[in-house]
Amino acid sequence: MITLYDYELSGNCYKVRLLLQLLGIPFERKEIDFHPGHEHQSSWFLALNPLGQLPVIDDAGWILRDAQAILVYLAGRYDRTQRWCPREDAAGLATIVAWLSFADALSGSAGRARLHDTLFFAADIEECRRAAHRAFRVLDEHLWFAEQEGGDWICRGAAPTIADIACFPSVMLSEEGGISRLPYPAIRRWTERVKRLEGFVTMPGIF
Amino acid sequence: MSRIESILWDDWHVVAEIARLRRQGRMTTTLLGESLRLRRDANDGRIEVDRKRAAADGSVYQPVGAVELRYGFVWVCLGTPVRPIVDFAECAEPKRLTASAGSVRVAVSGLRAVENFLDLSHLAFVHAGYLGEQPHTEIHPYTVEPLAHGGIIATGCRVYQPKASPVAAAGFDVDYIYSVLRPYIVVLYKANPIEPRRKDMIALFVQPVSEETCVAHILTCYLPHDADPHAIRRFQQFIFGQDRPILENQLPKRLPLSPRAEFSVRADKSSAAYRRYLAAAGVRYGAIAEA
Amino acid sequence: MDRWFAVARSEEVRQGHVFQSALFGQEMAVWRAQSGGVNAWENRCPHRGVRLSIGEQIGDELRCRYHGWRFATGTGQCTYMPAHPTQKPGAALCATVYRSSERYGYVWASLQPREDAPLLPLPEPGTTLRGVYVDAPAESVGERLLLGYGLDGERRLCVRRLDPYLLIGEPRSVRSTGDASADAMEAATSEAAAAPVLFLLQPLDSRATVIHACIAAAISAAERLAVLRAHNTRLLAIRAAVEQAP
Numbered sequence: 059m060i061t062l063y064d065y066e067l068s069g070n071c072y073k074v075r076l077l078l079q080l081l082g083i084p085f086e087r088k089e090i091d092f093h094p095g096h097e098h099q100s101s102w103f104l105a106l107n108p109l110g111q112l113p114v115i116d117d118a119g120w121i122l123r124d125a126q127a128i129l130v131y132l133a134g135r136y137d138r139t140q141r142w143c144p145r146e147d148a149a150g151l152a153t154i155v156a157w158l159s160f161a162d163a164l165s166g167s168a169g170r171a172r173l174h175d176t177l178f179f180a181a182d183i184e185e186c187r188r189a190a191h192r193a194f195r196v197l198d199e200h201l202w203f204a205e206q207e208g209g210d211w212i213c214r215g216a217a218p219t220i221a222d223i224a225c226f227p228s229v230m231l232s233e234e235g236g237i238s239r240l241p242y243p244a245i246r247r248w249t250e251r252v253k254r255l256e257g258f259v260t261m262p263g264i265f
Numbered sequence: 266m267s268r269i270e271s272i273l274w275d276d277w278h279v280v281a282e283i284a285r286l287r288r289q290g291r292m293t294t295t296l297l298g299e300s301l302r303l304r305r306d307a308n309d310g311r312i313e314v315d316r317k318r319a320a321a322d323g324s325v326y327q328p329v330g331a332v333e334l335r336y337g338f339v340w341v342c343l344g345t346p347v348r349p350i351v352d353f354a355e356c357a358e359p360k361r362l363t364a365s366a367g368s369v370r371v372a373v374s375g376l377r378a379v380e381n382f383l384d385l386s387h388l389a390f391v392h393a394g395y396l397g398e399q400p401h402t403e404i405h406p407y408t409v410e411p412l413a414h415g416g417i418i419a420t421g422c423r424v425y426q427p428k429a430s431p432v433a434a435a436g437f438d439v440d441y442i443y444s445v446l447r448p449y450i451v452v453l454y455k456a457n458p459i460e461p462r463r464k465d466m467i468a469l470f471v472q473p474v475s476e477e478t479c480v481a482h483i484l485t486c487y488l489p490h491d492a493d494p495h496a497i498r499r500f501q502q503f504i505f506g507q508d509r510p511i512l513e514n515q516l517p518k519r520l521p522l523s524p525r526a527e528f529s530v531r532a533d534k535s536s537a538a539y540r541r542y543l544a545a546a547g548v549r550y551g552a553i554a555e556a
Numbered sequence: 557m558d559r560w561f562a563v564a565r566s567e568e569v570r571q572g573h574v575f576q577s578a579l580f581g582q583e584m585a586v587w588r589a590q591s592g593g594v595n596a597w598e599n600r601c602p603h604r605g606v607r608l609s610i611g612e613q614i615g616d617e618l619r620c621r622y623h624g625w626r627f628a629t630g631t632g633q634c635t636y637m638p639a640h641p642t643q644k645p646g647a648a649l650c651a652t653v654y655r656s657s658e659r660y661g662y663v664w665a666s667l668q669p670r671e672d673a674p675l676l677p678l679p680e681p682g683t684t685l686r687g688v689y690v691d692a693p694a695e696s697v698g699e700r701l702l703l704g705y706g707l708d709g710e711r712r713l714c715v716r717r718l719d720p721y722l723l724i725g726e727p728r729s730v731r732s733t734g735d736a737s738a739d740a741m742e743a744a745t746s747e748a749a750a751a752p753v754l755f756l757l758q759p760l761d762s763r764a765t766v767i768h769a770c771i772a773a774a775i776s777a778a779e780r781l782a783v784l785r786a787h788n789t790r791l792l793a794i795r796a797a798v799e800q801a802p
Contacts, residue, residue: 096288175372176371177370203785233510233513233514240577240583243575246573262504265507386623389638391621511606516600516605516606517605530639530640530643531640
């Protein structure tokens with residue numbers, strides 16, 4: 059059984075929990091006292107992941123860090139439909155990876171703003187918010203035009219991919235970092251489509 | 266700029282968790298709009314708090330005299346304390362697990378955060394599956410009385426909870442007592458799942474940062490039955506994490522004290538009493554006074 | 557304040573979605589009942605002030621996320637309070653309803669409508685374009701639009717005001733300039749790009765505006781995406797110019 063090193067309020071941990079649930083993969087949560095305990099910086103955790111970051115998975119003894127990498131692994135290894143991360147088409151796969159990078163940048167902007175505003179993490183808060191808004195403008199325009207072609211998801215195709223799962227938490231939790239989604243109607247509609255996925259689970263802050 | 270009312274200025278407020286200050290050594294925060302600087306001496310563990318004051322040639326930090334450590338938190342009084350820090354006899358009981366569940370910043374008036382803590386009818390919606398569940402949404406009449414030294418107490422509250430605490434193995438009807446002890450301090454007592462005739466205690470010490478932002482410091486004092494301190498803290502963070510986005514979506518951010526501004530129904534008896542208490546006590550900071 | 561403003565494209569006010577909008581700093585929850593009617597309400601539950609835009613549309617009712625109170629389409633009347641399931645909510649328990657209407661592909665709302673205030677005449681059928689959110693006051697947006705609409709290298713539309721929040725961009729009358737390449741460029745501009753464009757400014761608050769734009773013409777399915785993209789690019793150029801202005 060997969061072990062997930064996890065913190066309930068982490069958006070990056072949540073995206074892994076979400077995909078695990080959407081794929082119906084059983085897993086065990088090992089809760090890390092991220093706040094206020096800072097357990098992710100303890101020596102035992104650094105031995106597991108020297109970057110001192112969550113999430114981390116342990117699949118039958120094999121350790122993998124990085125939320126985006128974990129999504130790729132879970133989709134590749136456990137998705138029987140092979141729709142969450144289709145790999146046979148190089149262009150399609152590369153597009154997903156581009157959006158995974160985008161999602162990682164969102165963690166650094168919108169996600170960081172949220173950590174600053176809620177849990178007192180250091181950040182250049184104004185720059186984090188500006189960067190988040192720049193990214194949201196790009197995503198809103200992308201999703202709007204996708205809708206015009208009958209597309210519901212970030213990547214072309216009838217089904218969501220891990221690109222949607224990767225971007226969802228930072229977007230959905232953005233207001234906890236002072237980033238309003240009022241100017242992004244296409245993003246707002248997309249978040250509701252994600253919430254309607256079969257097997258969707260919430261976290262505190264997402265309803 | 267008008268003076269802040271004495272009921273707040275001359276009272277104790279939590280400004281930090283001791284554990285956080287121990288880890289960081291120093292930190293800054295804001296209380297009632299005043300910038301504070303906290304330092305902990307690594308050698309003797311002494312904690313000093315300074316307040317930024319405007320001076321002719323810039324600003325300067327002056328020591329804050331009234332600083333106390335209690336329940337794992339740093340308490341500060343910016344004026345002259347007229348009352349001692351709130352006392353919880355339960356925290357002195359042997360074998361109880363007393364621990365902070367962390368501090369969370371919320372972009373809303375601290376008075377809204379206190380009122381939400383008192384609220385029963387949101388439990389089945391905001392905390393569905395834990396502190397409440399449909400169809401058990403009906404709130405039966407309960408009693409609210411003023412406290413002798415100010416504040417209010419609500420008794421006879423009862424809610425069906427599928428998972429009342431980390432040690433609850435099954436759902437049951439939980440008896441609650443709520444008490445507002447100061448404008449920004451509220452505590453609840455709820456039946457322990459394993460020993461229902463005794464109560465677990467959760468206190469919310471709200472630090473008014475500004476009129477529209479606060480930090481919620483959570484203190485838990487649980488009976489020891491199988492309770493793992495980490496599980497207690499995670500549970501409280503989980504629950505508060507569900508409350509936070511609701512609080513941050515309340516408009517206006519300050520708490521309106523006029524009964525005509527927002528409608529109360531019978532289930533809101535304690536919140537209506539809380540607003541009356543604040544109005545009668547002359548609390549303006551974080552509130553919108555009655556027109 | 558007493559006129560109608562476009563607050564959302566009709567297509568964007570869908571079942572199962574509460575559209576968050578605003579006028580002059582007053583937030584609105586715009587939603588469509590199952591029976592089809594649109595609503596534009598103050599974005600604040602009358603109980604404890606929680607935004608109705610984080611609530612859920614269920615049939616012909618909007619449910620508040622905080623305590624589950626339900627409010628009926630049209631009147632905004634509270635119909636159900638889960639804390640008191642058998643009690644009929646008093647008539648005073650009501651969401652604040654703004655006058656709303658739906659025409660020309662938009663949902664319109666007004667904070668203080670005069671009874672006889674007409675909806676502005678717009679072309680029917682027209683094609684609504686993607687609304688662009690600008691971090692600038694409506695006045696600045698209008699001023700920039702008046703300088704002309706169109707990208708470098710293409711024929712710009714002349715923009716004039718019909719009222720403070722409604723502008724129209726129209727092609728100048730075509731004249732030969734004597735410059736063969738310029739004339740060729742004029743001729744090559746597609747018909748759709750030369751169709752008049754109406755700009756409906758929605759003042760979200762004193763610092764932000766939505767530019768709603770629509771073309772006074774129907775567009776073929778084949779051309780549609782290209783036309784939408786081209787106008788989006790032009791509007792983003794307007795936005796960039798307005799936002800970068802000192």
